[in-house]
Amino acid sequence: MHNEQRIARRSGGTGRTADLATNPFRVDRDRVASSPFFARLGGVTQVVSSTGSGLLVHNRLTHSLKVAQAARAIAERLTNRPELTAVLEKLGGCDPDVVEAAALAHDLGHPPFGHLGEQVLDRLARHRFGLPDGFEGNAQSFRIITATDVRGPKALGLDLTVAVRAAMLKYPWTRHQDLGLATAPRGAAEPADLPGTGSAKFSAYVTEFNDLRQAREPFEGRIEPWQQTVEASVMDTADDIAYAIHDLEDFHRVGVLQHATVAAELGTWQAQALDLAGLSDAELDAEIRMPGRSLETLRRRMHLKDSWVMDDEAFALAVRKVSKELVDGLLAVPFDGSVEAEQAVAGFSARWTRRLVDAVGVIEEPTPRSGHVVLAVAQWHEVQVLKFVHRRFVLLRPDLALHQRGQARLLSSLVDALEQWVTDRTEADRLPRRLHDLVELAETEYASLARTEPSTLVGPAGELSVGPDVVRGLARGRAVVDFVASLTDNQAAALLEALSGRTGQLWTDAFVL
Incomplete structure (x- = not known):
């Protein structure tokens, strides 16, 4: 691929004098790192609060930094393998600076309160505001770098390279x-x-469809239209690695991940694998609360979804490996903040990160369920087991659900309050300037789509008549969602407090974007 195609910017320009770097991909990395949307990730929960957790529990900012670290390491390993040079060039390229920039930017659109916030905003966007494409964190990140971040040369997006x-x-x-x-x-x-x-996951709203198409044009004929670029595949793999390892660190630090329950689940499955495999699906479901049953359910689901790579022997070896490293290693001694405890966490993280990063390879013709960049079979199974431990012993906990139900109510109330404000004609001149500008941007976007592609604004089963009132309503909804998604956890709580009249503090004191 010609480098001129890869460095083309959304505006058609080549950069500006305010950029410090000369390499266009380093320019992109710097633009992302200096964005206020990137800075706010320090106040967005990854999964659990950092209160009382010792030196560090990951937030979305530290997560993004570690994804970028792993992504760059993977790209450098791949580009340093001479036998892959021709393949990588044929598929469109693999530049460490590109994957680092994309990794830093991949969570820019993540809303307050982690994935819970994403689910709440999606439901509200679809049902309350009638937005057919709702809300999705990946699509919101792409919208930020192409439209709502105003620090690029054209004041619309960051004007990044293709x-x-x-x-x-x-x-x-x-x-x-x-x-x-x-x-x-x-x-x-x-x-x-x-x-x-x-689709459960997607990376662009209809308002950014032309940007998606433009970004993909140079890769036509090199990769399938639905397939990630090699650099996107590197970033995605690095995200999986960071998620699998660092979330487990956090849960160990805050005392959520208990040795006994994890040991019982993995140990029972290893001891009774043949018996569990003989259970019918109905029998397995009836016994799901007993140790070993959830892991057996995972094994069966992997056969259904990922038969292209799933292997029972590799799965059993992965369970044994995770049991040894996690149960008999990290979780065997409770985290108490001591030097020894910190060293144990650091050692676990370093060993697993190196093991997974070193196991990444490239395949020319992947299945639709895979990218061009993949983990080796053994390590792929290990990641699935690590992610299972996270999901089974943290995300499904009733106390976390209790906390998240409160956060969901907070976000719903905040959206309701902002919707009332943005539709109040007597207050039109006193809207926060940021929210006012977002309404104008969305109204311009939706008015254009109403003229050219009205079906995109009403969904597959909707009527094609999209008048000015419909456009205005959709624009207000998208603006409110954009606005709320750009808040930190604390800003969302403080803003609702002010809008509810429960505080005397000026809401601007707690609000930046």
Whole structure:
């Protein structure tokens, strides 16, 4: 691929004198790192609060930094292998600076309160505001770097290069886009509990569809239209690695991940694997609260979803490896903040990160369920088991659910209060300037789509008549969602306090963007 195509910017320009770096991809990295949307990630929960957790529990900022670290390491390893040079060039390139920039930017659109905030905003966007493509963190990140961040030369987005924009597209389609495949790529299938809502994951709203298309044009004929670029695949793999390792660190630090329960689950499955495999699905479901049953359910789900790589022997070895390293190693001694405890956490993280980063390879013709950049079979299974431990013993805890229900109510109330404000004609001149500008931006975008592609604004089953009132309503909804998604956890809570009349503090004291 010609480098001129990869360095092309959204505006058609080549940069500006305010940029310090001369390498265009380093310019992109610097623009992301200096964005206020990036800085706010320090106040956005990864999964658990940092209170009383010792030196560090990850937030979205530290997570993004570690994803960028792993992504760059993977890219450097791949580009330093002479046998891969021709393959990487054929597929469109793999530049360490590109993957680092994309990794830093991949969570810019993550809303307050982690994935819980994403689910709440999606539900509100679709049901309250009638936005067919709702809310999705990856799509919101792409919207920020192409539209709502105003620090680029044109005051619309960061004006990044084609390569970096394409590398951010983990799911290079819109929510209701028909990919025409018998086997849906990872993330493209509809959620089983939300029929008719489109892809579970997607990386662009309809308002950014032209930006998605422009970013993908240089890769036409090199990779499938629904496939990640190599650089996006590197970033995605690095995200998986960081997620699998660092969240477990956090849960160990705050005392959530208990040795006994994890040991019982993994140990029971290893001791009774043959007996568990003989249970019917109904019997397994009836016994799901007993140790070993959840892990057996994972094994069966992996056969259904990822038969292209799933291997029972590799799965058993992965369970044994995780049991030795996590149960008999890290979790065997409770975290108490001592030097020894910190060393144990650091050692666990370093060993696993190196093991996984070193196991990354490239395949020329992946299945729809995989990217071009993949973990070796053994390490792929290990990541699935590590992520299972996180999901089973943290995300499904009732006390976390209690906390999250409160956060969901907070976000719903905040959206309700802002909607009332933005629709109050007597207060039109006193809206926060940021919110006012977001309404204007969305109204321009939706008015254009109403003229050219009205079906994108009403969804697959909607009427095609999209008048000014509909456009205005959609714009207000998207603006409120954009606004709330740009808050930190504390800003969201403080803003609701002020809008509810429960504090005498000026709300601007707690609000930046």
